[in-house]
Amino acid sequence: xxxxxxxxxxxxxxxxxxxxxxxxxxxxxxxxxxxxxxxxxxxxxxxxxxxxxxxxxxxxxxxxxxxxxxxxxxxxxxxxxxxxxxxxxxxxxxxxxxxxxxxxxxxxxxxxxxxxxxxxxxxxxxxxxxxxxxxxxxxxxxxxxxxxxxxxxxxxxxxxxxxxxxxxxxxxxxxxxxxxxxxxxxxxxxxxxxxxxxxxxxxxxxxxxxxxxxxxxxxxxxxxxxxxxxxxxxxxxxxxxxxxxxxxxxxxxxxxxxxxxxxxxxxxxxxxxxxxxxxxxxxxxxxxxxxxxxxxxxxxxxxxxxxxxxxxxxxxxxxxxxxxxxxxxxxxxxxxxxxxxxxxxxxxxxxxxxxxxxxxxxxxxxxxxxxxxxxxxxxxxxxxxxxxxxxxxxxxxxxxxxxxxxxxxxxxxxxxxxxxxxxxxxxxxxxxxxxxxxxxxxxxxxxxxxxxxxxxxxxxxxxxxxxxxxxxxxxxxxxxxxxxxxxxxxx
Amino acid sequence: xxxxxxxxxxxxxxxxxxxxxxxxxxxxxxxxxxxxxxxxxxxxxxxxxxxxxxxxxxxxxxxxxxxxxxxxxxxxxxxxxxxxxxxxxxxxxxxxxxxxxxxxxxxxxxxxxxxxxxxxxxxxxxxxxxxxxxxxxxxxxxxxxxxxxxxxxxxxxxxxxxxxxxxxxxxxxxxxxxxxxxxxxxxxxxxxxxxxxxxxxxxxxxxxxxxxxxxxxxxxxxxxxxxxxxxxxxxxxxxxxxxxxxxxxxxxxxxxxxxxxxxxxxxxxxxxxxxxxxxxxxxxxxxxxxxxxxxxxxxxxxxxxxxxxxxxxxxxxxxxxxxxxxxxxxxxxxxxxxxxxxxxxxxxxxxxxxxxxxxxxxxxxxxxxxxxxxxxxxxxxxxxxxxxxxxxxxxxxxxxxxxxxxxxxxxxxxxxxxxxxxxxxxxxxxxxxxxxxxxxxxxxxxxxxxxxxxxxxxxxxxxxxxxxxxxxxxxxxxxxxxxxxxxxxxx
Numbered sequence: 001x002x003x004x005x006x007x008x009x010x011x012x013x014x015x016x017x018x019x020x021x022x023x024x025x026x027x028x029x030x031x032x033x034x035x036x037x038x039x040x041x042x043x044x045x046x047x048x049x050x051x052x053x054x055x056x057x058x059x060x061x062x063x064x065x066x067x068x069x070x071x072x073x074x075x076x077x078x079x080x081x082x083x084x085x086x087x088x089x090x091x092x093x094x095x096x097x098x099x100x101x102x103x104x105x106x107x108x109x110x111x112x113x114x115x116x117x118x119x120x121x122x123x124x125x126x127x128x129x130x131x132x133x134x135x136x137x138x139x140x141x142x143x144x145x146x147x148x149x150x151x152x153x154x155x156x157x158x159x160x161x162x163x164x165x166x167x168x169x170x171x172x173x174x175x176x177x178x179x180x181x182x183x184x185x186x187x188x189x190x191x192x193x194x195x196x197x198x199x200x201x202x203x204x205x206x207x208x209x210x211x212x213x214x215x216x217x218x219x220x221x222x223x224x225x226x227x228x229x230x231x232x233x234x235x236x237x238x239x240x241x242x243x244x245x246x247x248x249x250x251x252x253x254x255x256x257x258x259x260x261x262x263x264x265x266x267x268x269x270x271x272x273x274x275x276x277x278x279x280x281x282x283x284x285x286x287x288x289x290x291x292x293x294x295x296x297x298x299x300x301x302x303x304x305x306x307x308x309x310x311x312x313x314x315x316x317x318x319x320x321x322x323x324x325x326x327x328x329x330x331x332x333x334x335x336x337x338x339x340x341x342x343x344x345x346x347x348x349x350x351x352x353x354x355x356x357x358x359x360x361x362x363x364x365x366x367x368x369x370x371x372x373x374x375x376x377x378x379x380x381x382x383x384x385x386x387x388x389x390x391x392x393x394x395x396x397x398x399x400x401x402x403x404x405x406x407x408x409x410x411x412x413x414x415x416x417x418x419x420x421x422x423x424x425x426x427x428x429x430x431x432x433x434x435x436x437x438x439x440x441x442x443x444x445x446x447x448x449x450x451x452x453x454x455x456x457x458x459x460x461x462x463x464x465x466x467x468x469x470x471x472x473x474x475x476x477x478x479x480x481x482x483x484x485x486x487x488x489x490x491x
Numbered sequence: 492x493x494x495x496x497x498x499x500x501x502x503x504x505x506x507x508x509x510x511x512x513x514x515x516x517x518x519x520x521x522x523x524x525x526x527x528x529x530x531x532x533x534x535x536x537x538x539x540x541x542x543x544x545x546x547x548x549x550x551x552x553x554x555x556x557x558x559x560x561x562x563x564x565x566x567x568x569x570x571x572x573x574x575x576x577x578x579x580x581x582x583x584x585x586x587x588x589x590x591x592x593x594x595x596x597x598x599x600x601x602x603x604x605x606x607x608x609x610x611x612x613x614x615x616x617x618x619x620x621x622x623x624x625x626x627x628x629x630x631x632x633x634x635x636x637x638x639x640x641x642x643x644x645x646x647x648x649x650x651x652x653x654x655x656x657x658x659x660x661x662x663x664x665x666x667x668x669x670x671x672x673x674x675x676x677x678x679x680x681x682x683x684x685x686x687x688x689x690x691x692x693x694x695x696x697x698x699x700x701x702x703x704x705x706x707x708x709x710x711x712x713x714x715x716x717x718x719x720x721x722x723x724x725x726x727x728x729x730x731x732x733x734x735x736x737x738x739x740x741x742x743x744x745x746x747x748x749x750x751x752x753x754x755x756x757x758x759x760x761x762x763x764x765x766x767x768x769x770x771x772x773x774x775x776x777x778x779x780x781x782x783x784x785x786x787x788x789x790x791x792x793x794x795x796x797x798x799x800x801x802x803x804x805x806x807x808x809x810x811x812x813x814x815x816x817x818x819x820x821x822x823x824x825x826x827x828x829x830x831x832x833x834x835x836x837x838x839x840x841x842x843x844x845x846x847x848x849x850x851x852x853x854x855x856x857x858x859x860x861x862x863x864x865x866x867x868x869x870x871x872x873x874x875x876x877x878x879x880x881x882x883x884x885x886x887x888x889x890x891x892x893x894x895x896x897x898x899x900x901x902x903x904x905x906x907x908x909x910x911x912x913x914x915x916x917x918x919x920x921x922x923x924x925x926x927x928x929x930x931x932x933x934x935x936x937x938x939x940x941x942x943x944x945x946x947x948x949x950x951x952x953x954x955x956x957x958x959x960x961x962x963x964x965x966x967x968x969x970x971x972x973x974x975x976x977x978x979x980x981x982x
Contacts, residue, residue: 030565030621031609034558039637042555064533067525068611068642068658069581072588074521076596090560091585091599092611095646097563097578105567108582108608117599118522120559120583120611130521140833146530151559151642155586167559342631 004354007288012232013160016283020161023291023355025278033159033166040355041278043299045169048277049149051201051296052171055193061145061173066127068151069118074126078251081125084218088155090120090166120153125219125244125270128174129252136176136266138257143186144176152274162279163236163491170274176266178256180245183267184222187243190271191224194239202277203294203407204228204284205414206238207437207486209462214446217270221245227461227486229414230283233435235461235488238280241271279491285379285406291356292379294406295399300334302395303357305348307364314339317363320388324361324373327392333399353378358402359395379406420484424475427487431458437488439464441481443474452476458487495845498779503723504651507774511652514782514846516769524650524657531846532769534790536660539768540640542692542787543662546684552636552664557618559642560609565617569742572616575709579646581611581657611644616710616735616761619665620743627667627757629748634677635667643765653770654727654982661765667757669747671736674758675713678734681762682715685730693768694785694898695719695775696905697729698928698977700953705937708761712736718952718977720905721774724926726952726979729771732762770982776870776897782847783870785897786890791825793886794848798836798855805830808854811879815852815864818883824890844869849893850886870897911975915966918978922949928979930955932972934965943967949978 004022006014020026025041028034037045053063069092075082096112099105121127128146135141153167173190177183191208198206206226216223220242228238246265249255254266285292295301304325306317318339325335336357338348345362352360362374373391376383379402386394417436421427430438442448442460452475453459467483474481495513497505511517516532519525528536544554560583566573587603590596612618619637626632640662650656664681668674682699689697697717707714711733719729737756740746745757776783786792795816797808809830816826827848829839836853843851853865864882867874870893877885908927912918921929933939933951943966944950958974965972 029558030562030618031558031560034560036558036622037556039553039555043553045556046554062530062534063537064530065528065536065660067520067522067527068644069522069525071521072597072599075588082597087588088586089588090583090609091588092581093584093599094582095579097566097580097582097610106563106573108563108584118581119588127521131527153559169556 004350005288005290008231015288016279017161019282019286019290025282025291026161028161031166033156035161035165035167037169037275040299044281044293044297045275045278047297047299048201049171052197052273053149055197056147056171056173059189059193061147061175063148064146065148065150066124066131068121070121070124070127072117072119074130075119077126078219078247080247081219081251085122085154088157089122090153090155092118092120121150122152122154123270123272124148124150124152124172125174125248125268126252129248129254129268132174132176132266133252133254136254136256139178139259142176142178142256142266143182145173145186146175147171147173160279162275162282165275168275170272172272173270175269176249176254177269178258178264178267180267183245183269184243187222187224187241187269187271190241190269191226191239194241194271194273195226198226198228198238198280199407201294201296202281202284203296203403203410204238204280205407205411207462207464208466209464209486211240211462212446212449212460212485214449215460217242219244219247221247224465225462227488228280228284229417229437229488230280230491231413232283233417233489235437235486235490236276236280236283237461237490238277239271239273242269244268244270284410286356289350289381290354292406293356293358295358295403298334298356298358300336300357301399302328302333302335302359302361303348303352304335304337304361304363305345305352306337306339307345307362313365314341316368317365320368321363324363324388324391328395331392331396333392333395349376353381358399377402379409422472422475427458427475428456431456431487431489435489437461437486439484440475440487441472441483442485443477443479443481445477448474448476452487457489459490461486461488461490495841496779496781499722506779507770508652510773510777510781510845516773516782517652519652522657524647526652526656526658528660528766531790535772535784535788536766536769538788538790539692540662543688543764544640546688547638547662547664550680550684552638552666554639555637556639556641557615557622559612561612561615561618563608563610565621566610568617569710569738571738572710572742576613576645579648580613581644581646583609583611612641613643613645614761614763615639615641615643615663616665616739616759617743620739620745620759623665623667623757624743624745627745627747630669630750633667633669633747633757634673636664636677637666638662638664651770653766653773656766659766661763663763664761666760667740667745668760669749669755669758671758674736674760675734678713678715678732678760678762681732681760682717682730685717685732685762685764689717689719689729689771690898692785692787693772693775694787694894694901695729695771696898696902698953698955699957700955700977702731702953703937703940703951703976705940706951708733710735710738711761712738715956716953718979719771719775720908720928720979721771721982722904723774724908724980726928726977726981727767727771727774728952728981729768730762730764733760735759735761775901777847780841780872781845783897784847784849786849786894789825789847789849791827791848792890793819793824793826793850793852794839794843795826795828795852795854796836796839796843797828797830798853804856805832807859808856811859812854815854815879815882819886822883822887824883824886840867844872849890868893870900913963913966918949918966919947922947922978922980926980928952928977930975931966931978932963932974933976934968934970934972936968939965939967943978948980950981952977952979952981
């Protein structure tokens with residue numbers, strides 16, 4: 001098996017697509033813009049889900065499930081929301097098919113037209129707040145801290161596997177609070193949670209910040225996001241947490257009686273991450289040989305490949321391999337033993353490199369004699385022969401090293417590709433040629449933001465939360481600015 | 492809090508609906524036929540999912556995800572399938588809304604009509620076999636053992652929470668095999684797995700069998716099901732496993748090269764259980780006080796209710812309660828400590844009875860003095876005061892007792908309500924008045940089956956797998972029969 005991927009330098013977009021396909025993560029389906037998530041890709045998503053779900057529950061959230069369909073009229077209730085979401089969406093207009101009289105197969109039955117069209121949810125604020133209206137009467141009913149794991153549909157014209165698909169999988173949290181302070185706290189709790197997940201599990205450093213008005217969620221008062229830098233110098237928004245104020249409570253008339261007996265509107269947040277995280281994970285770490293997975297999200301952390309001639313040799317090797325497998329599994333390290341005789345070791349090596357398995361063990365007849373095993377780590381491609389004794393302890397440490405090493409590499413890359421720029425010419429040059437994050441002053445106006453976007457394709461990814469107040473001049477207009485904001489071209 | 496449920500004797504259907512609503516399991520949404528699964532109901536579904544998922548993986552299956560939408564033309568490809576599934580379904584015809592010129596809000600944009608309508612999946616055989624076509628070339632690519640957790644939509648005219656809803660959640664397994672034997676084995680493996688899950692986790696005895704031709708899945712060669720008996724004497728089909736033969740391989744032209752180089756059609760199975768299991772779980776065990784949950788599926792197994800006057804007393808009780816909670820959690824027993832001061836102990840007792848929490852501990856000042864705690868088990872409503880020492884061990888055993896006790900009760904009920912009948916008059920009398928399972932001889936013809944159905948509303952639930960060959964005469968026609976089949980009225 002030779003190189004199966006286009007190299008990143010030759011064509012980054014093609015490299016990404018090749019990798020998603022060849023590593024068996026996902027593929028395009030027969031339905032325009034909808035993907036099939038293949039078992040290996042889905043196993044990574046399951047790891048992501050499990051960890052996030054644990055984190056949501058640890059912070060007091062429960063899961064629930066709301067309908068796939070939303071009555072069309074619900075979208076009109078929140079003015080900003082309808083502009084952002086009700087346009088490019090899948091519309092259900094009929095509920096029956098029938099056999100064509102002329103024998104042309106099945107057709108939509110014109111008699112089965114819905115009185116009101118249903119929209120396949122692009123996001124669920126409207127149907128959920130319409131439900132919360134019945135759940136909330138008193139302060140005793142608050143807070144409501146719910147999440148749902150669901151599929152959503154946004155009719156995208158240009159799609160890319162994981163990054164932008166018509167249907168995608170996500171979680172959407174929707175919380176209701178008695179006070180503004182509590183809702184803002186919740187919004188921040190979640191953006192922190194997302195950042196912790198990205199850094200600790202995806203090994204992907206992120207910058208937390210608030211969105212400008214133009215980039216804000218439709219219906220939000222404030223949108224927080226985490227932004228990651230991909231290897232091609234483009235930013236990828238990896239999660240958002242919205243403080244919705246009382247907008248949805250107003251739209252759906254959701255009020256509660258407080259302790260003093262007064263009627264108040266409820267405060268809201270919503271937040272989500274999606275299968276887009278898969279795209280981020282792939283692009284943040286992988287190389288021209290294939291996927292590089294942080295051990296914490298790898299479907300299996302170790303693969304054992306026996307190197308043998310003939311059935312007898314395999315039997316001897318299998319005994320040792322299965323013993324090692326058991327020792328590792330006793331330490332909660334997931335292991336695949338690939339003893340298939342349909343493929344040669346070299347093919348398997350390339351295959352598991354392509355699939356990003358963090359650690360590969362190769363075991364041959366000489367290893368049996370010497371009591372050794374050859375270890376290869378995926379991130380650095382380094383090989384080493386070590387004794388079989390205490391292999392579980394060794395690999396446990398190695399996996400921690402790899403997890404940390406992948407993070408450090410991504411952190412270093414981001415550091416080397418983050419620029420403080422005070423001159424618009426230099427700004428344009430960096431954005432056009434190098435890419436990366438550019439921290440620059442901005443006068444705070446939408447006009448300036450859009451002009452910069454039109455001229456350079458760079459957008460303000462966020463106003464970083466941990467920015468240092470610093471007097472400066474807007475890179476475009478020279479008007480005064482109090483802090484730098486984060487610019488980049490983005491996915 | 493008085494009785495909040497209609498009693499089962501007064502109105503079983505109303506009792507069920509009351510219970511689902513009052514125990515906070517689910518409710519109807521603003522979208523006709525679609526339900527909202529509330530956090531407590533969803534927590535039970537999560538337990539069901541987790542266990543089934545573990546069982547699927549333990550039998551070699553992986554999860555994947557296929558699109559929500561299916562092109563209309565796909566349904567026409569398998570003749571029987573289209574008859575069964577493509578009729579009552581949600582049809583997406585447009586992909587955009589726009590603002591009405593006359594200011595009437597948003598309308599469907601007539602310019603955004605899809606060339607080919609998309610059907611919201613009622614089941615995914617067609618889109619999956621269209622995908623498998625590209626995945627399968629050689630015997631090396633087989634078997635494919637996949638499952639997906641997904642939402643599906645079937646446009647039901649009469650809906651009931653969990654039992655029959657327009658949108659529901661389910662898992663659907665879709666496997667591909669090189670030989671008929673392997674596919675039949677898989678079908679049987681899964682029906683066994685479903686039965687084991689129903690009995691060991693839901694504490695619900697089931698009868699495994701094959702469906703008659705009229706009740707078979709649209710496109711299947713053979714359908715196996717598990718059938719459970721509800722307390723009102725009606726049967727509930729709780730899971731199905733289909734041997735699909737080569738029907739879908741033919742329809743989508745899926746062939747593989749076998750070891751001899753010959754091209755063959757692939758063999759298929761599909762199988763599923765849904766949120767309907769929630770309905771089964773509720774109806775199998777619950778009583779007029781509310782839900783009765785088998786401990787293995789309870790969101791929390793134990794609730795501790797402190798009985799106190801004033802803050803000082805609560806503090807003393809809390810210390811002991813939290814110590815007991817910790818002891819139980821150390822044994823992996825989930826516990827809720829309800830120290831809310833907004834509700835009285837009596838209210839809480841009724842609430843947790845309604846919600847089916849298997850074990851309730853009540854702790855008052857006298858218990859502190861005596862080192863005791865009052866235990867109430869939900870299934871029998873028995874109370875007992877026991878020492879706090881070694882409470883974890885005691886409750887561990889108690890939970891096992893409850894799990895087994897609930898199963899035994901349901902098993903006894905089924906036994907007492909299963910009748911061997913050889914006379915059509917008696918058959919009608921039992922079906923009409925008592926309900927229950929009726930084992931009777933049938934001549935094997937669809938005509939007879941439908942006549943019995945029309946006259947009695949009883950259907951053949953299945954031809955039991957563990958039936959004993961026995962010569963007899965059809966209950967309706969007197970024609971010879973080789974075995975009894977299982978009749979019942981059904982949900």
